Amino acid sequence: MRIDPILSSLRRDAGPQRRAQRVLEAVRAEWKADRGVSEVLAQFVDYGAGRPLADCPTLAAVACDCGRASAFLAPLINGLVAELSRHPIGHVPFRHQYASGISVLLLGESGRATLSLVTYQNELLSGRSPAQSVCFTGGERYECYLAGSAEACIVEACGETDQGARLVERQLGLDAGETLALDGARVTKLVTRVPQRLVMLRLSRVPERPPPAREYRLADGRLIHRASGSRRESREEMMIALLGRMGRTDAGEVFANLAGSAGSEHLRWEALRQCLSLGTAEGFAALSRLAADRDNVLAAPAAALRSRLASIHPELACLETGPCRA
Known part of the structure; x- marks a missing residue:
């Protein structure tokens, strides 16, 4: 088993790891201290507490305009990438996860709202069978597509009953520069094809009293699972x-x-x-x-x-x- 010399050196001295982490955390702190960024994050806190997005104009501009979203993120991404190239053993100082072709970087979480940088990669659909069901979980979601492209299916649940719903499907292309707003209680999105990758900024908020999450079979709209949305x-x-x-x-x-x-x-x-x-x-x-x-x-x-x-x-x-x- 080959162990990289950099990792091997950490056994003797953990100092480089700590220094790398301080540098990356300084990039995050500098980004948050920027006047424009701090205004967005302040309104994000208000939004998480229940304030309508229309009453948070700076946040709304970032969530619904790809140019503003890119300008909001550029200093952070450029700073992190530059420092990671110099300090490859550092960890990005945000909660992050990767699973089945989807990576999520949690930029902020406040109250009922989250702000995330999300990437869909072509591994998302590798070896997978087509989706057999679709789930509606409630909440509102705004997505700004910053890079790449994908093909998706928008599914709307109509006439819901205790037995099922009529599912209306619409094919949609997702390309850089476009935005999408979804009411999660009625509408959801299935990504069906990712040529390479799709990068988006996602703003979402769950309701104060979340409705039950419902899973329907795509073939006939039959209800196959219900769970608490809280x-x-x-x-x-x-x-x-x-x-x-x-x-x-x-x-x-x-x-x-x-x-x-x-x-x-x-x-x-x-x-x-x-x-x-x-x-x-x-x-x-x-x-x-x-x-x-x-x-x-x-x-x-x-x-x-x-x-x-x-x-x-x-x-x-x-x-x-x-x-x-x-």
């Missing part, structure tokens, strides 16, 4: 599922209370499911209370589940803690 709720749902798989019966009362609360329907139903799995008596009692609460949006599905369980297991009737009006 990261917080997704984490809570994972914790509930984990406690259920661990058999933590001491969490049953907490789950029963959560099922009858005023939170997300999806999260409360998962809490009810896990409550039933942890303890039949406590879970069935929580199910009966929910079914009897006519003002609760989950009352009808809870009543249907209660009736089905009672018909399969008549002995559950003796677990009732009170009359059920379902």
